[in-house]
Amino acid sequence: MMPPLASVYLRQWVDARRDQAEGPSRLLPADRVLMDCQMCVVLAGPGGGKSSLLRTRLATGVQHCATRTPEAASRSLRNLLRPRRGLLPGWATRYRVPRQVDVSYAGFLLEVAPAADSGAIASILARLASRSSMDGCALIADLALLSTSLPGHAVAIATQRFRSVADDPAAPPSRRVTSAEALISLVGPQGTDLLHKLASDSALQSGARTYAAQALVDRTDDRCPRCWKHWVPTAPSIRRPASGPRRNSWPLTELVEPHCWITSAGTPTSPERPARGRPRNYAHTTSPAASACCGSSPLPPPLIQTHRLQAATVLLETTGPDAADPLETLARDPRLDPAHRVRAAHAYVRVLGSGAVELLGALALDTTLVGYDRVWAAGTLAALDAEKGSTVLEALSQDGALHEDDRRWVNDSLARLDAEPATPPAL
Numbered sequence: 001m002m003p004p005l006a007s008v009y010l011r012q013w014v015d016a017r018r019d020q021a022e023g024p025s026r027l028l029p030a031d032r033v034l035m036d037c038q039m040c041v042v043l044a045g046p047g048g049g050k051s052s053l054l055r056t057r058l059a060t061g062v063q064h065c066a067t068r069t070p071e072a073a074s075r076s077l078r079n080l081l082r083p084r085r086g087l088l089p090g091w092a093t094r095y096r097v098p099r100q101v102d103v104s105y106a107g108f109l110l111e112v113a114p115a116a117d118s119g120a121i122a123s124i125l126a127r128l129a130s131r132s133s134m135d136g137c138a139l140i141a142d143l144a145l146l147s148t149s150l151p152g153h154a155v156a157i158a159t160q161r162f163r164s165v166a167d168d169p170a171a172p173p174s175r176r177v178t179s180a181e182a183l184i185s186l187v188g189p190q191g192t193d194l195l196h197k198l199a200s201d202s203a204l205q206s207g208a209r210t211y212a213a214q215a216l217v218d219r220t221d222d223r224c225p226r227c228w229k230h231w232v233p234t235a236p237s238i239r240r241p242a243s244g245p246r247r248n249s250w251p252l253t254e255l256v257e258p259h260c261w262i263t264s265a266g267t268p269t270s271p272e273r274p275a276r277g278r279p280r281n282y283a284h285t286t287s288p289a290a291s292a293c294c295g296s297s298p299l300p301p302p303l304i305q306t307h308r309l310q311a312a313t314v315l316l317e318t319t320g321p322d323a324a325d326p327l328e329t330l331a332r333d334p335r336l337d338p339a340h341r342v343r344a345a346h347a348y349v350r351v352l353g354s355g356a357v358e359l360l361g362a363l364a365l366d367t368t369l370v371g372y373d374r375v376w377a378a379g380t381l382a383a384l385d386a387e388k389g390s391t392v393l394e395a396l397s398q399d400g401a402l403h404e405d406d407r408r409w410v411n412d413s414l415a416r417l418d419a420e421p422a423t424p425p426a427l
Helices: 004-020 030-043 052-066 070-081 103-112 115-131 134-145 152-166 173-187 189-199 206-218 260-266 288-294 305-332 338-364 371-384 386-397 404-419
Strands: none
Touching: 103 134, 115 134, 115 152, 134 152, 134 173, 152 173, 152 189, 173 189, 173 206, 189 206, 305 338, 338 371, 338 386, 371 386, 371 404, 386 404
16 A cells, blocks of 8 residues: 555645646656656655655555556546456445555545546545445545545535444444544544544443544543543442342442543442343432532443553543552452553553552562562562562562562562662653
8 A cells, every 4th residue: 555645745746747747638758757756766765754665665656656647547546446346246336445445546546637537536436435335435534534635525425424323323332433533534523523422422332432532532632531521439349239229320439520531440340240231320429519510411331441441541641640540440459350450550650650669569469460470560669669679579589489480580689689779760
């Protein structure tokens, strides 16, 4: 696939040379093509910060595309969007887009096509958006993302199809989120508003909501820190009522300020929930502050381990210290997978530095973790606090459950602590 930057070079090159071409056909002489191919490679050389692979693809793309006449470019575009009937039989799939479509090449062909073929191209793209699968609409969205000039009718059809899928509660949650994300390249803020709506939808699966909020973070949307507007406990101690009108609800007692990523990272998964019939709502607190924030909207269902960890990680990337509490909760939760606990501990150390010594000491002495992770926790603790680290390393050196290689590393670390003082590492 031609890189998007190479496509931009080619479009600029063709536009400039067409303006200089003489005669009614405005074709480019062969000697000018070869000379300008070399010039494009020079412009994309090391001085411009381009890789050798990009230079090679750019040279190949110039020789492959720029020597075509406008009429040949139109034929190539029609062939690109109309696969052979032997591969995709039937009129209904005639305009289905192949999986390996070169978006940059298709955009280049659209730009260099003659004005006389604009009506035919508009008809092809409109049928592509209306009759094909969602792959055709995705191609139009990708072309719009590359600032390709597209017929308004085709863009309107693709926009309507994306919007209908994103608003359809019966559609798969992942497809709803990807459709809303594709709308951003077509209609801009309206697609972002739809992503925010999906991220706030408590009826949507937790993975899809996390993905929608992640997309908002990637686009630096200001509403992301409050996209879910829910309350969560500072130290989750959630019990399920045995009976009563709220037996399928989860009472929350200790609450903190609402934050979308704290919400998803701080709500634990119930160990006793069945595979089906998991409670879908939480009981509301009666405090005035919580009532003013939440209103009548229910809190979200519990998230699985991976989504909680992903939410806490994104919170770390966006707001920093606000991620400390949910990260510590994840790292100390014995119900989580040990690998997830260690990943949360790594992020927690990056946030607090020397403030993570208590957590590191607890993890180093936790026999449910593998020896490598326990040794890492002890070594990091020794680098942050030599006295506490030495105590933990002494305990590990006497731990018969550790592998001999791990104990050897512990003994070497103790010897280094006795030889020189420890300096905190750069976090």
